[in-house]
Amino acid sequence: MKPSLLDKYPKSLLNKGTGFLEGYSHSLNPYTGCSFGCSYCYVRGMPVSLFRSEEWGTWVDLKRGAAELLRKELARAKAKGPVTIFMSSSTDPYQPIEYKEGITRSLLEVMADDPPDFLLLQTRSPLVTRDIDLLRRLGPRARVSMTVETDREDVRKAFSPAAPPIPARLRALRELADAGVGTQAAVAPLLPCTGNFPAALRSVTDRVCIDDYFMGDGSGGKRTARLGLDAVYERLGLSDWYARDAYHAVYKACLSCFPDGAVRLSQKGFLP
Ligand code: SF4
Numbered sequence: 001m002k003p004s005l006l007d008k009y010p011k012s013l014l015n016k017g018t019g020f021l022e023g024y025s026h027s028l029n030p031y032t033g034c035s036f037g038c039s040y041c042y043v044r045g046m047p048v049s050l051f052r053s054e055e056w057g058t059w060v061d062l063k064r065g066a067a068e069l070l071r072k073e074l075a076r077a078k079a080k081g082p083v084t085i086f087m088s089s090s091t092d093p094y095q096p097i098e099y100k101e102g103i104t105r106s107l108l109e110v111m112a113d114d115p116p117d118f119l120l121l122q123t124r125s126p127l128v129t130r131d132i133d134l135l136r137r138l139g140p141r142a143r144v145s146m147t148v149e150t151d152r153e154d155v156r157k158a159f160s161p162a163a164p165p166i167p168a169r170l171r172a173l174r175e176l177a178d179a180g181v182g183t184q185a186a187v188a189p190l191l192p193c194t195g196n197f198p199a200a201l202r203s204v205t206d207r208v209c210i211d212d213y214f215m216g217d218g219s220g221g222k223r224t225a226r227l228g229l230d231a232v233y234e235r236l237g238l239s240d241w242y243a244r245d246a247y248h249a250v251y252k253a254c255l256s257c258f259p260d261g262a263v264r265l266s267q268k269g270f271l272p
Pocket residue numbers: 034035036037038040041042043089090091092124
């Protein structure tokens with residue numbers, strides 16, 4: 001389903017990194033709203049979603065004039081000190097509308113011309129490979145963090161049916177690495193997976209971050225509990241995976257196949 005679109009003309013783009021993102025000087029969201037509409041998305045419970053009559057996932061606001069605004073804000077921020085940017089915290093910068101609108105690409109063009117000290121691009125879309133030319137210009141100052149929550153397509157479809165298929169995300173990670181772009185797989189949130197998952201990740205990236213609802217939703221899992229995800233686990237007969245210690249086995253398996261220091265947990269895995 002196509003999202004309803006609205007043009008917006010923001011007054012500012014760079015937001016101060018706080019909370020989970022306190023390791024960053026700024027966060028940057030090219031859109032408001034996200035048509036991937038994942039069932040576990042914590043933004044569902046935030047004011048940006050709650051004060052909207054339409055359901056999360058069905059609407060996207062387009063930030064018009066974003067590139068010109070970022071050019072000015074970035075120069076100002078760099079004059080004050082190191083600039084580390086997390087893009088994006090409450091939308092996916094490569095959701096489908098980006099094919100047509102190219103707002104994320106326009107922001108990357110600005111950053112390729114005037115690089116921040118570090119940029120983490122958080123996405124679950126293979127569309128990010130379109131911008132390999134710009135990411136290469138940013139070199140070691142940029143890392144793509146690709147969400148890959150599971151290797152089971154049936155599970156992915158149950159939790160985030162509108163998001164890109166897992167094999168396409170793994171291929172994108174490989175393509176980025178082959179092009180010399182820094183990457184990591186963000187197993188966030190970890191969803192039920194097979195025993196082959198850690199090795200599949202290792203074959204396409206040299207770094208992985210594992211997170212779950214309990215470590216990563218900012219409320220010890222309470223925020224996620226309000227979303228009623230336990231019903232999805234029950235329907236799938238996978239309730240054992242909705243537990244605080246469910247990540248242990250996957251974490252251990254990743255430690256055995258990734259290099260030392262390349263497996264991180266929760267917030268530490270997203271730091272610059
Ligand atoms: S891709 Fe990210 S921002 Fe978009 S709905 Fe899913 S979790 Fe939320």
